[in-house]
Amino acid sequence: MLTKDGGSQIFLVGADGSGLRRLATSASIDTEPRFSPDGGSIYFSSDRGGSPQIYRISVTGGQAERITFEGSYNVSPRLSPDGKSMAYITRVGGLFHVALMDLASKQVTILTDSAKDESPSFAPNGRMIVYATEVNGKGVLAAVSVDGRVKQRLSSALAADVREPAWAPFNR
Amino acid sequence: MRNIYLISAITVLLAACGSQPPAPEQTPAEVKTSTPTDVVVTKPVVNVVPQPTFDAMSVAALKDPRSPLSKRMVYFDLDSYVVKDEFQSTLAAHSKFLAANAKMKMLIQGNSDERGSREYNLALAQKRADAVKKSLALMGAKEDQMEAVSLGEEKPVCTDQNEECWSKNRRGEMLYNGEY
Known part of the structure:
Protein backbone atom coordinates (compact mmCIF):
# COMPACT_ATOMS: atom_id res chain seq x y z
CA MET A 1 0.00 0.00 0.00
CA THR A 68 -18.85 -6.94 4.17
CA PHE A 69 -22.32 -5.46 4.43
CA GLU A 70 -23.32 -5.59 8.08
CA GLY A 71 -22.52 -2.56 10.19
CA SER A 72 -20.78 0.71 9.41
CA TYR A 73 -17.15 -0.24 10.12
CA ASN A 74 -15.47 -3.44 8.91
CA VAL A 75 -11.67 -3.42 8.46
CA SER A 76 -8.47 -5.46 8.78
CA PRO A 77 -9.25 -8.49 6.58
CA ARG A 78 -7.19 -11.65 7.26
CA LEU A 79 -7.80 -14.83 5.28
CA SER A 80 -7.63 -18.28 6.88
CA PRO A 81 -4.86 -20.57 5.55
CA ASP A 82 -7.43 -22.60 3.60
CA GLY A 83 -8.89 -19.43 2.09
CA LYS A 84 -12.42 -20.32 3.15
CA SER A 85 -12.96 -17.81 5.90
CA MET A 86 -11.95 -14.29 6.74
CA ALA A 87 -11.27 -12.80 10.16
CA TYR A 88 -11.69 -9.05 10.52
CA ILE A 89 -12.56 -6.26 12.93
CA THR A 90 -16.12 -5.03 13.13
CA ARG A 91 -17.50 -2.11 15.12
CA VAL A 92 -20.79 -2.72 16.90
CA GLY A 93 -22.26 -0.04 19.16
CA GLY A 94 -18.90 1.72 19.35
CA LEU A 95 -17.05 -1.47 20.39
CA PHE A 96 -14.47 -3.22 18.19
CA HIS A 97 -14.70 -7.03 18.01
CA VAL A 98 -13.01 -9.83 16.08
CA ALA A 99 -15.49 -11.33 13.59
CA LEU A 100 -15.27 -14.35 11.30
CA MET A 101 -17.01 -14.67 7.95
CA ASP A 102 -17.55 -17.89 6.03
CA LEU A 103 -16.74 -16.68 2.51
CA ALA A 104 -19.04 -19.15 0.79
CA SER A 105 -22.17 -18.56 2.85
CA LYS A 106 -21.26 -14.99 3.95
CA GLN A 107 -22.36 -15.94 7.46
CA VAL A 108 -20.73 -13.82 10.17
CA THR A 109 -19.90 -14.80 13.74
CA ILE A 110 -18.61 -12.31 16.27
CA LEU A 111 -15.92 -14.10 18.25
CA THR A 112 -15.03 -11.65 21.03
CA ASP A 113 -16.82 -9.44 23.47
CA SER A 114 -13.87 -7.20 24.32
CA ALA A 115 -14.10 -3.58 23.27
CA LYS A 116 -10.89 -2.58 21.49
CA ASP A 117 -9.73 -5.51 19.39
CA GLU A 118 -7.29 -4.98 16.50
CA SER A 119 -5.06 -6.84 14.04
CA PRO A 120 -6.44 -10.39 13.89
CA SER A 121 -4.03 -13.04 12.61
CA PHE A 122 -4.69 -16.75 11.90
CA ALA A 123 -2.54 -19.45 13.42
CA PRO A 124 -1.04 -21.67 10.68
CA ASN A 125 -3.39 -24.51 11.67
CA GLY A 126 -6.33 -22.20 11.01
CA ARG A 127 -7.95 -22.99 14.33
CA MET A 128 -6.94 -19.99 16.42
CA ILE A 129 -6.92 -16.28 15.79
CA VAL A 130 -4.51 -14.11 17.72
CA TYR A 131 -5.30 -10.43 18.06
CA ALA A 132 -4.32 -7.30 19.96
CA THR A 133 -6.67 -5.88 22.52
CA GLU A 134 -6.60 -3.63 25.55
CA VAL A 135 -6.91 -4.52 29.21
CA ASN A 136 -6.80 -1.77 31.83
CA GLY A 137 -5.44 0.65 29.28
CA LYS A 138 -2.55 -1.60 28.25
CA GLY A 139 -2.10 -3.31 24.89
CA VAL A 140 -2.11 -7.10 25.26
CA LEU A 141 -2.22 -10.16 23.02
CA ALA A 142 -5.13 -12.57 23.14
CA ALA A 143 -6.30 -15.57 21.16
CA VAL A 144 -9.69 -17.02 20.34
CA SER A 145 -10.66 -20.29 18.72
CA VAL A 146 -12.49 -19.99 15.39
CA ASP A 147 -15.69 -21.28 16.98
CA GLY A 148 -15.44 -18.57 19.62
CA ARG A 149 -15.47 -21.00 22.51
CA VAL A 150 -11.91 -20.75 23.78
CA LYS A 151 -10.40 -17.40 24.69
CA GLN A 152 -7.06 -16.73 26.33
CA ARG A 153 -4.66 -13.93 27.15
CA LEU A 154 -1.18 -14.50 25.78
CA SER A 155 0.95 -11.71 27.13
CA SER A 156 -0.13 -10.73 30.60
CA ALA A 157 3.48 -10.75 31.84
CA LEU A 158 4.61 -8.04 29.42
CA ALA A 159 4.90 -4.56 30.83
CA ALA A 160 5.02 -2.80 27.48
CA ASP A 161 2.20 -2.25 25.01
CA VAL A 162 1.81 -5.05 22.52
CA ARG A 163 0.71 -4.30 18.97
CA GLU A 164 0.17 -5.81 15.53
CA PRO A 165 0.77 -9.53 16.14
CA ALA A 166 1.49 -11.69 13.11
CA TRP A 167 1.93 -15.45 13.31
CA ALA A 168 5.50 -16.42 12.32
CA PRO A 169 5.85 -18.99 9.54
CA PHE A 170 6.58 -22.44 10.90
CA ASN A 171 10.18 -23.39 10.06
CA ARG A 172 11.43 -26.89 10.84
CA MET B 1 29.33 111.19 12.51
CA ARG B 2 26.23 109.39 11.37
CA ASN B 3 28.24 106.19 11.05
CA ILE B 4 29.19 106.40 14.64
CA TYR B 5 25.52 106.70 15.63
CA LEU B 6 24.73 103.72 13.44
CA ILE B 7 27.46 101.64 14.96
CA SER B 8 26.43 102.74 18.43
CA ALA B 9 22.80 101.92 17.73
CA ILE B 10 23.72 98.51 16.48
CA THR B 11 26.04 98.00 19.44
CA VAL B 12 23.29 98.99 21.88
CA LEU B 13 20.88 96.68 20.14
CA LEU B 14 23.30 93.80 20.29
CA ALA B 15 24.02 94.49 23.95
CA ALA B 16 20.32 94.60 24.66
CA CYS B 17 19.87 91.26 22.97
CA GLY B 18 22.82 89.85 24.84
CA SER B 19 21.57 91.01 28.21
CA GLN B 20 18.11 89.70 27.90
CA PRO B 21 17.53 87.15 30.57
CA PRO B 22 17.16 83.66 29.09
CA ALA B 23 13.55 82.47 28.80
CA PRO B 24 12.67 80.12 31.62
CA GLU B 25 12.87 76.47 30.50
CA GLN B 26 9.48 75.04 29.82
CA THR B 27 8.93 71.67 31.48
CA PRO B 28 5.98 69.52 30.69
CA ALA B 29 4.59 70.14 34.15
CA GLU B 30 4.25 73.86 33.45
CA VAL B 31 2.27 73.38 30.25
CA LYS B 32 -1.13 74.79 30.90
CA THR B 33 -4.06 72.79 29.54
CA SER B 34 -7.30 74.36 28.50
CA THR B 35 -9.28 72.33 31.05
CA PRO B 36 -11.48 74.59 33.21
CA THR B 37 -10.34 74.43 36.82
CA ASP B 38 -13.75 73.49 38.25
CA VAL B 39 -13.92 70.25 36.22
CA VAL B 40 -12.32 67.22 37.83
CA VAL B 41 -9.88 65.61 35.45
CA THR B 42 -10.02 61.86 36.07
CA LYS B 43 -7.39 60.83 33.55
CA PRO B 44 -3.79 61.85 34.19
CA VAL B 45 -2.10 63.68 31.37
CA VAL B 46 0.41 61.27 29.88
CA ASN B 47 2.78 61.40 27.01
CA VAL B 48 1.12 59.10 24.48
CA VAL B 49 3.52 57.26 22.20
CA PRO B 50 1.55 56.20 19.14
CA GLN B 51 1.31 52.33 18.99
CA PRO B 52 1.89 50.58 15.65
CA THR B 53 -1.43 49.36 14.17
CA PHE B 54 -1.99 45.64 14.86
CA ASP B 55 -1.83 43.71 11.57
CA ALA B 56 -3.78 40.50 12.06
CA MET B 57 -2.43 39.11 8.79
CA SER B 58 1.28 39.59 9.46
CA VAL B 59 3.96 37.04 10.29
CA ALA B 60 4.10 38.60 13.74
CA ALA B 61 0.43 37.74 14.25
CA LEU B 62 0.79 34.00 13.59
CA LYS B 63 0.60 33.19 17.27
CA ASP B 64 -1.32 36.23 18.45
CA PRO B 65 -4.72 35.22 19.81
CA ARG B 66 -6.19 38.39 18.27
CA SER B 67 -5.48 37.00 14.80
CA PRO B 68 -7.41 34.22 13.03
CA LEU B 69 -3.98 32.91 12.01
CA SER B 70 -3.43 31.70 15.55
CA LYS B 71 -6.26 29.15 15.05
CA ARG B 72 -4.49 26.06 13.73
CA MET B 73 -6.89 23.16 14.20
CA VAL B 74 -9.57 21.72 11.95
CA TYR B 75 -11.68 19.07 13.70
CA PHE B 76 -13.43 16.18 11.98
CA ASP B 77 -16.42 13.92 12.60
CA LEU B 78 -16.00 10.20 13.23
CA ASP B 79 -14.76 8.26 10.14
CA SER B 80 -14.89 11.51 8.18
CA TYR B 81 -12.45 13.71 6.30
CA VAL B 82 -14.95 16.33 5.24
CA VAL B 83 -13.92 19.87 6.22
CA LYS B 84 -16.91 21.35 8.06
CA ASP B 85 -18.28 24.84 7.32
CA GLU B 86 -17.35 26.17 10.73
CA PHE B 87 -13.66 26.05 9.76
CA GLN B 88 -13.97 27.88 6.44
CA SER B 89 -13.23 31.35 7.82
CA THR B 90 -10.06 30.12 9.59
CA LEU B 91 -8.90 28.39 6.42
CA ALA B 92 -9.69 31.50 4.37
CA ALA B 93 -7.39 33.55 6.63
CA HIS B 94 -4.55 31.04 6.31
CA SER B 95 -4.89 30.75 2.55
CA LYS B 96 -4.89 34.55 2.20
CA PHE B 97 -1.77 34.73 4.36
CA LEU B 98 0.02 32.02 2.35
CA ALA B 99 -0.95 33.65 -0.93
CA ALA B 100 0.46 36.98 0.26
CA ASN B 101 3.66 35.51 1.75
CA ALA B 102 5.27 33.30 -0.87
CA LYS B 103 8.19 32.38 1.37
CA MET B 104 5.99 30.94 4.12
CA LYS B 105 5.55 27.17 4.20
CA MET B 106 2.94 25.11 5.97
CA LEU B 107 2.96 21.54 7.25
CA ILE B 108 -0.49 20.03 7.71
CA GLN B 109 -0.55 17.07 10.10
CA GLY B 110 -3.60 14.80 9.96
CA ASN B 111 -4.60 12.80 13.03
CA SER B 112 -7.24 10.32 14.11
CA ASP B 113 -8.60 9.11 17.43
CA GLU B 114 -7.18 5.82 18.70
CA ARG B 115 -10.16 3.56 18.06
CA GLY B 116 -10.21 0.96 15.31
CA SER B 117 -7.51 -0.24 12.94
CA ARG B 118 -4.17 1.49 13.31
CA GLU B 119 -3.42 1.07 9.63
CA TYR B 120 -6.83 2.38 8.60
CA ASN B 121 -6.34 5.37 10.90
CA LEU B 122 -3.06 6.18 9.17
CA ALA B 123 -4.92 6.40 5.87
CA LEU B 124 -7.83 8.32 7.38
CA ALA B 125 -5.50 10.89 8.95
CA GLN B 126 -3.76 11.36 5.59
CA LYS B 127 -7.12 12.08 4.00
CA ARG B 128 -7.82 14.68 6.66
CA ALA B 129 -4.51 16.44 6.02
CA ASP B 130 -5.15 16.28 2.26
CA ALA B 131 -8.62 17.79 2.72
CA VAL B 132 -7.24 20.77 4.64
CA LYS B 133 -4.55 21.28 2.01
CA LYS B 134 -7.11 21.11 -0.78
CA SER B 135 -9.35 23.68 0.94
CA LEU B 136 -6.43 26.06 1.34
CA ALA B 137 -5.36 25.60 -2.30
CA LEU B 138 -8.88 26.28 -3.55
CA MET B 139 -8.85 29.58 -1.68
CA GLY B 140 -5.54 30.78 -3.08
CA ALA B 141 -2.59 29.15 -1.33
CA LYS B 142 0.03 27.63 -3.63
CA GLU B 143 0.28 23.82 -3.64
CA ASP B 144 4.05 23.86 -3.32
CA GLN B 145 3.85 25.94 -0.14
CA MET B 146 2.07 23.13 1.70
CA GLU B 147 2.79 19.56 2.68
CA ALA B 148 0.18 17.15 4.07
CA VAL B 149 1.32 14.27 6.27
CA SER B 150 -0.36 11.65 8.43
CA LEU B 151 0.34 10.94 12.07
CA GLY B 152 -2.44 8.36 12.27
CA GLU B 153 -3.42 7.71 15.86
CA GLU B 154 0.16 8.05 17.10
CA LYS B 155 0.15 11.63 18.44
CA PRO B 156 -2.99 12.16 20.50
CA VAL B 157 -3.40 15.41 22.44
CA CYS B 158 -5.26 13.54 25.18
CA THR B 159 -5.76 9.91 26.18
CA ASP B 160 -9.10 9.84 28.02
CA GLN B 161 -11.52 7.20 26.88
CA ASN B 162 -14.42 9.48 26.02
CA GLU B 163 -15.87 11.36 23.10
CA GLU B 164 -14.65 14.73 24.39
CA CYS B 165 -11.06 13.53 24.05
CA TRP B 166 -11.57 11.51 20.88
CA SER B 167 -13.08 14.54 19.15
CA LYS B 168 -9.97 16.60 20.01
CA ASN B 169 -7.77 13.97 18.39
CA ARG B 170 -9.71 13.84 15.12
CA ARG B 171 -7.89 16.84 13.73
CA GLY B 172 -5.80 18.47 11.06
CA GLU B 173 -3.14 20.74 12.51
CA MET B 174 -1.49 23.59 10.56
CA LEU B 175 2.13 24.45 11.35
CA TYR B 176 4.31 27.18 9.81
CA ASN B 177 8.08 27.30 9.18
CA GLY B 178 10.00 27.21 12.40
CA GLU B 179 7.20 25.44 14.22
CA TYR B 180 8.12 21.95 13.03
Whole structure:
Protein backbone atom coordinates (compact mmCIF):
# COMPACT_ATOMS: atom_id res chain seq x y z
CA MET A 1 0.00 0.00 0.00
CA LEU A 2 1.43 3.36 -0.96
CA THR A 3 0.56 6.93 -0.28
CA LYS A 4 1.29 8.38 -3.67
CA ASP A 5 -0.32 11.24 -5.56
CA GLY A 6 -2.16 12.06 -2.35
CA GLY A 7 -4.30 9.58 -0.44
CA SER A 8 -3.89 5.86 0.17
CA GLN A 9 -4.04 3.64 -2.86
CA ILE A 10 -3.15 0.00 -3.46
CA PHE A 11 -0.29 -0.91 -5.78
CA LEU A 12 1.24 -4.23 -6.80
CA VAL A 13 5.00 -4.45 -7.06
CA GLY A 14 7.34 -7.36 -7.73
CA ALA A 15 9.39 -8.71 -4.84
CA ASP A 16 12.48 -7.27 -6.53
CA GLY A 17 10.86 -3.86 -6.61
CA SER A 18 10.04 -3.87 -10.30
CA GLY A 19 6.71 -3.67 -12.08
CA LEU A 20 4.92 -1.10 -9.94
CA ARG A 21 1.25 -1.13 -10.93
CA ARG A 22 -1.75 0.61 -9.41
CA LEU A 23 -4.39 -1.98 -8.66
CA ALA A 24 -7.45 -0.04 -7.59
CA THR A 25 -8.29 3.48 -8.58
CA SER A 26 -10.54 5.51 -6.36
CA ALA A 27 -10.60 8.88 -4.64
CA SER A 28 -11.34 7.14 -1.36
CA ILE A 29 -9.26 5.36 1.25
CA ASP A 30 -7.95 1.97 0.05
CA THR A 31 -5.70 0.31 2.61
CA GLU A 32 -4.72 -2.86 4.50
CA PRO A 33 -4.20 -5.05 1.44
CA ARG A 34 -3.84 -8.81 2.08
CA PHE A 35 -3.28 -11.61 -0.45
CA SER A 36 -5.66 -14.54 -0.45
CA PRO A 37 -3.77 -17.80 0.24
CA ASP A 38 -4.01 -18.81 -3.44
CA GLY A 39 -2.47 -15.48 -4.44
CA GLY A 40 -5.28 -14.73 -6.86
CA SER A 41 -7.05 -11.97 -4.96
CA ILE A 42 -6.37 -9.11 -2.67
CA TYR A 43 -8.67 -8.21 0.18
CA PHE A 44 -8.55 -4.66 1.44
CA SER A 45 -10.36 -2.00 3.46
CA SER A 46 -11.96 0.91 1.65
CA ASP A 47 -14.48 3.65 2.29
CA ARG A 48 -15.38 3.94 -1.39
CA GLY A 49 -18.97 2.98 -0.54
CA GLY A 50 -19.28 5.70 2.11
CA SER A 51 -18.06 3.79 5.17
CA PRO A 52 -15.04 1.56 5.94
CA GLN A 53 -15.79 -1.92 4.50
CA ILE A 54 -13.85 -4.87 3.14
CA TYR A 55 -13.49 -5.44 -0.60
CA ARG A 56 -11.84 -8.03 -2.81
CA ILE A 57 -10.11 -7.48 -6.13
CA SER A 58 -8.35 -9.84 -8.52
CA VAL A 59 -4.58 -9.42 -8.78
CA THR A 60 -5.12 -8.85 -12.50
CA GLY A 61 -7.26 -5.83 -11.67
CA GLY A 62 -10.87 -5.13 -12.58
CA GLN A 63 -13.89 -4.28 -10.47
CA ALA A 64 -13.57 -4.52 -6.70
CA GLU A 65 -16.23 -6.66 -5.04
CA ARG A 66 -17.65 -5.63 -1.67
CA ILE A 67 -17.45 -8.42 0.94
CA THR A 68 -18.85 -6.94 4.17
CA PHE A 69 -22.32 -5.46 4.43
CA GLU A 70 -23.32 -5.59 8.08
CA GLY A 71 -22.52 -2.56 10.19
CA SER A 72 -20.78 0.71 9.41
CA TYR A 73 -17.15 -0.24 10.12
CA ASN A 74 -15.47 -3.44 8.91
CA VAL A 75 -11.67 -3.42 8.46
CA SER A 76 -8.47 -5.46 8.78
CA PRO A 77 -9.25 -8.49 6.58
CA ARG A 78 -7.19 -11.65 7.26
CA LEU A 79 -7.80 -14.83 5.28
CA SER A 80 -7.63 -18.28 6.88
CA PRO A 81 -4.86 -20.57 5.55
CA ASP A 82 -7.43 -22.60 3.60
CA GLY A 83 -8.89 -19.43 2.09
CA LYS A 84 -12.42 -20.32 3.15
CA SER A 85 -12.96 -17.81 5.90
CA MET A 86 -11.95 -14.29 6.74
CA ALA A 87 -11.27 -12.80 10.16
CA TYR A 88 -11.69 -9.05 10.52
CA ILE A 89 -12.56 -6.26 12.93
CA THR A 90 -16.12 -5.03 13.13
CA ARG A 91 -17.50 -2.11 15.12
CA VAL A 92 -20.79 -2.72 16.90
CA GLY A 93 -22.26 -0.04 19.16
CA GLY A 94 -18.90 1.72 19.35
CA LEU A 95 -17.05 -1.47 20.39
CA PHE A 96 -14.47 -3.22 18.19
CA HIS A 97 -14.70 -7.03 18.01
CA VAL A 98 -13.01 -9.83 16.08
CA ALA A 99 -15.49 -11.33 13.59
CA LEU A 100 -15.27 -14.35 11.30
CA MET A 101 -17.01 -14.67 7.95
CA ASP A 102 -17.55 -17.89 6.03
CA LEU A 103 -16.74 -16.68 2.51
CA ALA A 104 -19.04 -19.15 0.79
CA SER A 105 -22.17 -18.56 2.85
CA LYS A 106 -21.26 -14.99 3.95
CA GLN A 107 -22.36 -15.94 7.46
CA VAL A 108 -20.73 -13.82 10.17
CA THR A 109 -19.90 -14.80 13.74
CA ILE A 110 -18.61 -12.31 16.27
CA LEU A 111 -15.92 -14.10 18.25
CA THR A 112 -15.03 -11.65 21.03
CA ASP A 113 -16.82 -9.44 23.47
CA SER A 114 -13.87 -7.20 24.32
CA ALA A 115 -14.10 -3.58 23.27
CA LYS A 116 -10.89 -2.58 21.49
CA ASP A 117 -9.73 -5.51 19.39
CA GLU A 118 -7.29 -4.98 16.50
CA SER A 119 -5.06 -6.84 14.04
CA PRO A 120 -6.44 -10.39 13.89
CA SER A 121 -4.03 -13.04 12.61
CA PHE A 122 -4.69 -16.75 11.90
CA ALA A 123 -2.54 -19.45 13.42
CA PRO A 124 -1.04 -21.67 10.68
CA ASN A 125 -3.39 -24.51 11.67
CA GLY A 126 -6.33 -22.20 11.01
CA ARG A 127 -7.95 -22.99 14.33
CA MET A 128 -6.94 -19.99 16.42
CA ILE A 129 -6.92 -16.28 15.79
CA VAL A 130 -4.51 -14.11 17.72
CA TYR A 131 -5.30 -10.43 18.06
CA ALA A 132 -4.32 -7.30 19.96
CA THR A 133 -6.67 -5.88 22.52
CA GLU A 134 -6.60 -3.63 25.55
CA VAL A 135 -6.91 -4.52 29.21
CA ASN A 136 -6.80 -1.77 31.83
CA GLY A 137 -5.44 0.65 29.28
CA LYS A 138 -2.55 -1.60 28.25
CA GLY A 139 -2.10 -3.31 24.89
CA VAL A 140 -2.11 -7.10 25.26
CA LEU A 141 -2.22 -10.16 23.02
CA ALA A 142 -5.13 -12.57 23.14
CA ALA A 143 -6.30 -15.57 21.16
CA VAL A 144 -9.69 -17.02 20.34
CA SER A 145 -10.66 -20.29 18.72
CA VAL A 146 -12.49 -19.99 15.39
CA ASP A 147 -15.69 -21.28 16.98
CA GLY A 148 -15.44 -18.57 19.62
CA ARG A 149 -15.47 -21.00 22.51
CA VAL A 150 -11.91 -20.75 23.78
CA LYS A 151 -10.40 -17.40 24.69
CA GLN A 152 -7.06 -16.73 26.33
CA ARG A 153 -4.66 -13.93 27.15
CA LEU A 154 -1.18 -14.50 25.78
CA SER A 155 0.95 -11.71 27.13
CA SER A 156 -0.13 -10.73 30.60
CA ALA A 157 3.48 -10.75 31.84
CA LEU A 158 4.61 -8.04 29.42
CA ALA A 159 4.90 -4.56 30.83
CA ALA A 160 5.02 -2.80 27.48
CA ASP A 161 2.20 -2.25 25.01
CA VAL A 162 1.81 -5.05 22.52
CA ARG A 163 0.71 -4.30 18.97
CA GLU A 164 0.17 -5.81 15.53
CA PRO A 165 0.77 -9.53 16.14
CA ALA A 166 1.49 -11.69 13.11
CA TRP A 167 1.93 -15.45 13.31
CA ALA A 168 5.50 -16.42 12.32
CA PRO A 169 5.85 -18.99 9.54
CA PHE A 170 6.58 -22.44 10.90
CA ASN A 171 10.18 -23.39 10.06
CA ARG A 172 11.43 -26.89 10.84
CA MET B 1 29.33 111.19 12.51
CA ARG B 2 26.23 109.39 11.37
CA ASN B 3 28.24 106.19 11.05
CA ILE B 4 29.19 106.40 14.64
CA TYR B 5 25.52 106.70 15.63
CA LEU B 6 24.73 103.72 13.44
CA ILE B 7 27.46 101.64 14.96
CA SER B 8 26.43 102.74 18.43
CA ALA B 9 22.80 101.92 17.73
CA ILE B 10 23.72 98.51 16.48
CA THR B 11 26.04 98.00 19.44
CA VAL B 12 23.29 98.99 21.88
CA LEU B 13 20.88 96.68 20.14
CA LEU B 14 23.30 93.80 20.29
CA ALA B 15 24.02 94.49 23.95
CA ALA B 16 20.32 94.60 24.66
CA CYS B 17 19.87 91.26 22.97
CA GLY B 18 22.82 89.85 24.84
CA SER B 19 21.57 91.01 28.21
CA GLN B 20 18.11 89.70 27.90
CA PRO B 21 17.53 87.15 30.57
CA PRO B 22 17.16 83.66 29.09
CA ALA B 23 13.55 82.47 28.80
CA PRO B 24 12.67 80.12 31.62
CA GLU B 25 12.87 76.47 30.50
CA GLN B 26 9.48 75.04 29.82
CA THR B 27 8.93 71.67 31.48
CA PRO B 28 5.98 69.52 30.69
CA ALA B 29 4.59 70.14 34.15
CA GLU B 30 4.25 73.86 33.45
CA VAL B 31 2.27 73.38 30.25
CA LYS B 32 -1.13 74.79 30.90
CA THR B 33 -4.06 72.79 29.54
CA SER B 34 -7.30 74.36 28.50
CA THR B 35 -9.28 72.33 31.05
CA PRO B 36 -11.48 74.59 33.21
CA THR B 37 -10.34 74.43 36.82
CA ASP B 38 -13.75 73.49 38.25
CA VAL B 39 -13.92 70.25 36.22
CA VAL B 40 -12.32 67.22 37.83
CA VAL B 41 -9.88 65.61 35.45
CA THR B 42 -10.02 61.86 36.07
CA LYS B 43 -7.39 60.83 33.55
CA PRO B 44 -3.79 61.85 34.19
CA VAL B 45 -2.10 63.68 31.37
CA VAL B 46 0.41 61.27 29.88
CA ASN B 47 2.78 61.40 27.01
CA VAL B 48 1.12 59.10 24.48
CA VAL B 49 3.52 57.26 22.20
CA PRO B 50 1.55 56.20 19.14
CA GLN B 51 1.31 52.33 18.99
CA PRO B 52 1.89 50.58 15.65
CA THR B 53 -1.43 49.36 14.17
CA PHE B 54 -1.99 45.64 14.86
CA ASP B 55 -1.83 43.71 11.57
CA ALA B 56 -3.78 40.50 12.06
CA MET B 57 -2.43 39.11 8.79
CA SER B 58 1.28 39.59 9.46
CA VAL B 59 3.96 37.04 10.29
CA ALA B 60 4.10 38.60 13.74
CA ALA B 61 0.43 37.74 14.25
CA LEU B 62 0.79 34.00 13.59
CA LYS B 63 0.60 33.19 17.27
CA ASP B 64 -1.32 36.23 18.45
CA PRO B 65 -4.72 35.22 19.81
CA ARG B 66 -6.19 38.39 18.27
CA SER B 67 -5.48 37.00 14.80
CA PRO B 68 -7.41 34.22 13.03
CA LEU B 69 -3.98 32.91 12.01
CA SER B 70 -3.43 31.70 15.55
CA LYS B 71 -6.26 29.15 15.05
CA ARG B 72 -4.49 26.06 13.73
CA MET B 73 -6.89 23.16 14.20
CA VAL B 74 -9.57 21.72 11.95
CA TYR B 75 -11.68 19.07 13.70
CA PHE B 76 -13.43 16.18 11.98
CA ASP B 77 -16.42 13.92 12.60
CA LEU B 78 -16.00 10.20 13.23
CA ASP B 79 -14.76 8.26 10.14
CA SER B 80 -14.89 11.51 8.18
CA TYR B 81 -12.45 13.71 6.30
CA VAL B 82 -14.95 16.33 5.24
CA VAL B 83 -13.92 19.87 6.22
CA LYS B 84 -16.91 21.35 8.06
CA ASP B 85 -18.28 24.84 7.32
CA GLU B 86 -17.35 26.17 10.73
CA PHE B 87 -13.66 26.05 9.76
CA GLN B 88 -13.97 27.88 6.44
CA SER B 89 -13.23 31.35 7.82
CA THR B 90 -10.06 30.12 9.59
CA LEU B 91 -8.90 28.39 6.42
CA ALA B 92 -9.69 31.50 4.37
CA ALA B 93 -7.39 33.55 6.63
CA HIS B 94 -4.55 31.04 6.31
CA SER B 95 -4.89 30.75 2.55
CA LYS B 96 -4.89 34.55 2.20
CA PHE B 97 -1.77 34.73 4.36
CA LEU B 98 0.02 32.02 2.35
CA ALA B 99 -0.95 33.65 -0.93
CA ALA B 100 0.46 36.98 0.26
CA ASN B 101 3.66 35.51 1.75
CA ALA B 102 5.27 33.30 -0.87
CA LYS B 103 8.19 32.38 1.37
CA MET B 104 5.99 30.94 4.12
CA LYS B 105 5.55 27.17 4.20
CA MET B 106 2.94 25.11 5.97
CA LEU B 107 2.96 21.54 7.25
CA ILE B 108 -0.49 20.03 7.71
CA GLN B 109 -0.55 17.07 10.10
CA GLY B 110 -3.60 14.80 9.96
CA ASN B 111 -4.60 12.80 13.03
CA SER B 112 -7.24 10.32 14.11
CA ASP B 113 -8.60 9.11 17.43
CA GLU B 114 -7.18 5.82 18.70
CA ARG B 115 -10.16 3.56 18.06
CA GLY B 116 -10.21 0.96 15.31
CA SER B 117 -7.51 -0.24 12.94
CA ARG B 118 -4.17 1.49 13.31
CA GLU B 119 -3.42 1.07 9.63
CA TYR B 120 -6.83 2.38 8.60
CA ASN B 121 -6.34 5.37 10.90
CA LEU B 122 -3.06 6.18 9.17
CA ALA B 123 -4.92 6.40 5.87
CA LEU B 124 -7.83 8.32 7.38
CA ALA B 125 -5.50 10.89 8.95
CA GLN B 126 -3.76 11.36 5.59
CA LYS B 127 -7.12 12.08 4.00
CA ARG B 128 -7.82 14.68 6.66
CA ALA B 129 -4.51 16.44 6.02
CA ASP B 130 -5.15 16.28 2.26
CA ALA B 131 -8.62 17.79 2.72
CA VAL B 132 -7.24 20.77 4.64
CA LYS B 133 -4.55 21.28 2.01
CA LYS B 134 -7.11 21.11 -0.78
CA SER B 135 -9.35 23.68 0.94
CA LEU B 136 -6.43 26.06 1.34
CA ALA B 137 -5.36 25.60 -2.30
CA LEU B 138 -8.88 26.28 -3.55
CA MET B 139 -8.85 29.58 -1.68
CA GLY B 140 -5.54 30.78 -3.08
CA ALA B 141 -2.59 29.15 -1.33
CA LYS B 142 0.03 27.63 -3.63
CA GLU B 143 0.28 23.82 -3.64
CA ASP B 144 4.05 23.86 -3.32
CA GLN B 145 3.85 25.94 -0.14
CA MET B 146 2.07 23.13 1.70
CA GLU B 147 2.79 19.56 2.68
CA ALA B 148 0.18 17.15 4.07
CA VAL B 149 1.32 14.27 6.27
CA SER B 150 -0.36 11.65 8.43
CA LEU B 151 0.34 10.94 12.07
CA GLY B 152 -2.44 8.36 12.27
CA GLU B 153 -3.42 7.71 15.86
CA GLU B 154 0.16 8.05 17.10
CA LYS B 155 0.15 11.63 18.44
CA PRO B 156 -2.99 12.16 20.50
CA VAL B 157 -3.40 15.41 22.44
CA CYS B 158 -5.26 13.54 25.18
CA THR B 159 -5.76 9.91 26.18
CA ASP B 160 -9.10 9.84 28.02
CA GLN B 161 -11.52 7.20 26.88
CA ASN B 162 -14.42 9.48 26.02
CA GLU B 163 -15.87 11.36 23.10
CA GLU B 164 -14.65 14.73 24.39
CA CYS B 165 -11.06 13.53 24.05
CA TRP B 166 -11.57 11.51 20.88
CA SER B 167 -13.08 14.54 19.15
CA LYS B 168 -9.97 16.60 20.01
CA ASN B 169 -7.77 13.97 18.39
CA ARG B 170 -9.71 13.84 15.12
CA ARG B 171 -7.89 16.84 13.73
CA GLY B 172 -5.80 18.47 11.06
CA GLU B 173 -3.14 20.74 12.51
CA MET B 174 -1.49 23.59 10.56
CA LEU B 175 2.13 24.45 11.35
CA TYR B 176 4.31 27.18 9.81
CA ASN B 177 8.08 27.30 9.18
CA GLY B 178 10.00 27.21 12.40
CA GLU B 179 7.20 25.44 14.22
CA TYR B 180 8.12 21.95 13.03
